[in-house]
Amino acid sequence: MILVQANDIRKAYGTDVILDGTSIVVQDRERVGLIGVNGAGKSTLLKIIAGEMTHDSGTVHIGRETTVGYLAQHSQIDSEATIWDEMVSVYADIKQLESKMRELEQKMAEPSVYENEKLFQQHSEQYARLTQEFTDQNGYAVDAKVRSILHGLDFPEPMHGRLVNSLSGGQKTRLLLGKHLLTQPNLLILDEPTNYLDIRTLTWLEDYLKNYPGALLMVSHDRYFLDSLITVIYEMERGRTRRWKGNYSDFLDQKAADLEQHMKRFDQQQAEIAKLEDFIQRNIARATTTKRAQSRRKLLDKIDRIDRPMLSTEQAHFSFNIDRQSGNEVLTVDNVALGYGEKVLSRNISLNVYRGERIALIGPNGIGKTTLLKAINQKLDPLAGRLKLGTNVSVGYFTQQQEDLTASKSILNEVWDAFPNLDLTRVRTVLGNFLFSGDDVTKPISSLSGGERSRVALAKLMLQNANFLILDEPTNHLDLLSKEVLENALDNYPGTLLFISHDRYFVNRLATRVVELSEDGVASYLGNYDDFVEKVEELAAEKREQEALLAASTKAKNSATDAPLDDAQARRQADKEQKRIEKKRLERLAKVEARIAELEELMAAIEADLCLPEVFSDHELAARKNDELLTAKTELDALLEEWAELEAAGE
Structure with missing residues (x-):
C-alpha cells in the first residue's frame, strides 16, 4: 500500500532552483533513506511531504488512512509541563479513561453507594465497561511504554519531574522524538534523527526502529545507521531523485557498477559516432560514395545520444x-x-597516548568527553590530577562548535590572519580545495552553514601541520561525501589522533583503540568500534556466567544446609550439584591461573626487550612493544579480577 507519493515536485527561491522534477514513493513498512550532499534539497522535500512547506508545482498524495509524524532537524518542544506529563499527554484519552475509573472506584467505596444495591450495580456495570475499554487500548502498559522510551533516550527517572522548558535544545529534540515514537504514526519522517544522540542512545534508537510497525522516511548522514535500517535509498542530485534498492553500502556498490556500465555504453557509442563521422567526411564529396555517406548521416542523426556520466x-x-x-x-x-x-x-x-595511535573517545553525553579535550588543550583546568604532552608534540584542535572562528571576519581573513606568512595565492588555493572559490571567500563567517563552518575550521587545521590532532565531533554538519573525504585524509595522516565521534562508521574506519569514559575513569579496548562492541558483549556474557555460577553455588549450599537430616536423597542431590559447580570453578580457576602466568612471563620479556638499545632507539619497534605490553596488561587486569571472584566463591 502506498502511504505517500510525490510526483515531479518543483521548488525554487527566486532563481535558485532547489527541487526540479523530484519524485518519491513510500510504501507501507518501507525503510527509506534520502541521501545527497548538503544543499541538495533533502530537508525541503521532507517539509513539503509533511505539509510544512508549499511547492511551486507537482503533486503530493498522502493515503487517506496515512498518519504522518515529522521530526525536523531542529524541532523542539515549548511546554510548561514536566517531562513525564508531556510524554504521557500522547495517551490523553487513555489517561482520561483511567481517571474516570479511579473516580468510580472512590464512589463505589462510599457507604451511600455500596449500601444501595441498584446504584452500586449501575456503577459496577459502568466500571466494567470502562475497564474493558481501558484494557482493549492497552492502558495498563502506558506507563511502562513511556518509561522505556524515556530511558532509551537518556532521560533517567530522576529527570522525569523536570520542566520541559528547563531542558537544552538537544534534549527538547530528543523528547519530541520520544513523543513521535509513542504516537507511532504509520509514516514517520525523520530529518537527521541521530543528532544530539550519544552512541549508547543511538544504538538503542536503531534497535527500536528495526521493530517500528510503520514506514520510515529519513535523512541521515550516519552510514552505520543507514546500513542497519534502510531498505530503499533515494539519491538526490541536482534537484532530482533516483531510487536504489538496498541499504547505503548496497547503493554504493550498485552506483559504482551502474556508473561503470554507463561509461562503457558511452564510450562504445562515442566510438561508433566517430566511425560514422569519419566515413561521412571521407565519402560525402565523392560521386561514387555520396549516397552511402548520406545514408550514414541519416543514421547518425537518429542516434539517441547517451550523456557523458x-x-x-x-x-x-x-x-x-x-x-x-x-x-x-x-x-x-x-x-x-x-x-x-x-x-x-x-x-x-588515567590514559597514555602513544605516537601513531588513533584513539576514539566514547561515552554517554554529559560524562566529560569534550571537557577532557579542553583540559588537554589548556582551555580549562582539571579538578585534580595531571595532564602532560610529550616531547616535540604540536597540537591541532578541532572544536565541536568552532568557537575559534570569528563571526565578523570573512572566510579569507579568518584563514589568512591565522597564517599571515602565507601569500594570497596559497591561501586562495587552500580555500579552493575546501570548495570556497571566487567571491565565496568574502562571505562573513556568521553567514555560513554548519557544514561550511566545519570546512573553514578544517582548512585552518590542515595548515597547522600538527603531529597530534584532537578532534571533537569532526563529522558533525558534513554530508556523506565530505565525511568520506575527511576519513581518507585522516587515514593517511602520519601523526597521532584523539577524537570524539558518535559516527560509528567513522570510528570503525579510523580507530586503533576505543577508550570509554565513565564517571569512575576509563576502559580501553584495542581495535575499532566493532571490536569494542564484540569485547563488551563478551565481557557481559562472562559476567552473567559468573553471576549464574555464584548463584547456583549459593543455592546448592543453601539446599545442602536446609535439607532435613532424614532426607538422605535430597542431601545426596545437593552434594552432587555442589561438587559439579566446584569442579567447574576449579577448572576455570586453573585456566585463569595458567593464563596469568603466561601473561606475566610475556610482560617480563617485553619489558626486558624495551631496555635493549636496539629496541628503545627504534621508535617504531618501541611503540609496537609498548602496544603489546598495554594489551597484555589490560587482559591481565581482567583475569586478576576474575581470579579474585573465583577464589572468593570457593571460600
Whole structure:
C-alpha cells in the first residue's frame, strides 16, 4: 500500500532552483533513506511531504488512512509541563479513561453507594465497561511504554519531574522524538534523527526502529545507521531523485557498477559516432560514395545520444601532514578529575597516548568527553590530577562548535590572519580545495552553514601541520561525501589522533583503540568500534556466567544446609550439584591461573626487550612493544579480577 507519493515536485527561491522534477514513493513498512550532499534539497522535500512547506508545482498524495509524524532537524518542544506529563499527554484519552475509573472506584467505596444495591450495580456495570475499554487500548502498559522510551533516550527517572522548558535544545529534540515514537504514526519522517544522540542512545534508537510497525522516511548522514535500517535509498542530485534498492553500502556498490556500465555504453557509442563521422567526411564529396555517406548521416542523426556520466559531485580534497615527528609518548593523563565548580563529571582518569595511535573517545553525553579535550588543550583546568604532552608534540584542535572562528571576519581573513606568512595565492588555493572559490571567500563567517563552518575550521587545521590532532565531533554538519573525504585524509595522516565521534562508521574506519569514559575513569579496548562492541558483549556474557555460577553455588549450599537430616536423597542431590559447580570453578580457576602466568612471563620479556638499545632507539619497534605490553596488561587486569571472584566463591 502506498502511504505517500510525490510526483515531479518543483521548488525554487527566486532563481535558485532547489527541487526540479523530484519524485518519491513510500510504501507501507518501507525503510527509506534520502541521501545527497548538503544543499541538495533533502530537508525541503521532507517539509513539503509533511505539509510544512508549499511547492511551486507537482503533486503530493498522502493515503487517506496515512498518519504522518515529522521530526525536523531542529524541532523542539515549548511546554510548561514536566517531562513525564508531556510524554504521557500522547495517551490523553487513555489517561482520561483511567481517571474516570479511579473516580468510580472512590464512589463505589462510599457507604451511600455500596449500601444501595441498584446504584452500586449501575456503577459496577459502568466500571466494567470502562475497564474493558481501558484494557482493549492497552492502558495498563502506558506507563511502562513511556518509561522505556524515556530511558532509551537518556532521560533517567530522576529527570522525569523536570520542566520541559528547563531542558537544552538537544534534549527538547530528543523528547519530541520520544513523543513521535509513542504516537507511532504509520509514516514517520525523520530529518537527521541521530543528532544530539550519544552512541549508547543511538544504538538503542536503531534497535527500536528495526521493530517500528510503520514506514520510515529519513535523512541521515550516519552510514552505520543507514546500513542497519534502510531498505530503499533515494539519491538526490541536482534537484532530482533516483531510487536504489538496498541499504547505503548496497547503493554504493550498485552506483559504482551502474556508473561503470554507463561509461562503457558511452564510450562504445562515442566510438561508433566517430566511425560514422569519419566515413561521412571521407565519402560525402565523392560521386561514387555520396549516397552511402548520406545514408550514414541519416543514421547518425537518429542516434539517441547517451550523456557523458557525471563521475562525481564537486567535493573538497585535502590532506593532513606534519612538520616534525613527536616522541613516542604523546600524552599522559594521570588520575585526572573533570568538572565545573563542585560538579564532578568524571574522576580517576588515567590514559597514555602513544605516537601513531588513533584513539576514539566514547561515552554517554554529559560524562566529560569534550571537557577532557579542553583540559588537554589548556582551555580549562582539571579538578585534580595531571595532564602532560610529550616531547616535540604540536597540537591541532578541532572544536565541536568552532568557537575559534570569528563571526565578523570573512572566510579569507579568518584563514589568512591565522597564517599571515602565507601569500594570497596559497591561501586562495587552500580555500579552493575546501570548495570556497571566487567571491565565496568574502562571505562573513556568521553567514555560513554548519557544514561550511566545519570546512573553514578544517582548512585552518590542515595548515597547522600538527603531529597530534584532537578532534571533537569532526563529522558533525558534513554530508556523506565530505565525511568520506575527511576519513581518507585522516587515514593517511602520519601523526597521532584523539577524537570524539558518535559516527560509528567513522570510528570503525579510523580507530586503533576505543577508550570509554565513565564517571569512575576509563576502559580501553584495542581495535575499532566493532571490536569494542564484540569485547563488551563478551565481557557481559562472562559476567552473567559468573553471576549464574555464584548463584547456583549459593543455592546448592543453601539446599545442602536446609535439607532435613532424614532426607538422605535430597542431601545426596545437593552434594552432587555442589561438587559439579566446584569442579567447574576449579577448572576455570586453573585456566585463569595458567593464563596469568603466561601473561606475566610475556610482560617480563617485553619489558626486558624495551631496555635493549636496539629496541628503545627504534621508535617504531618501541611503540609496537609498548602496544603489546598495554594489551597484555589490560587482559591481565581482567583475569586478576576474575581470579579474585573465583577464589572468593570457593571460600
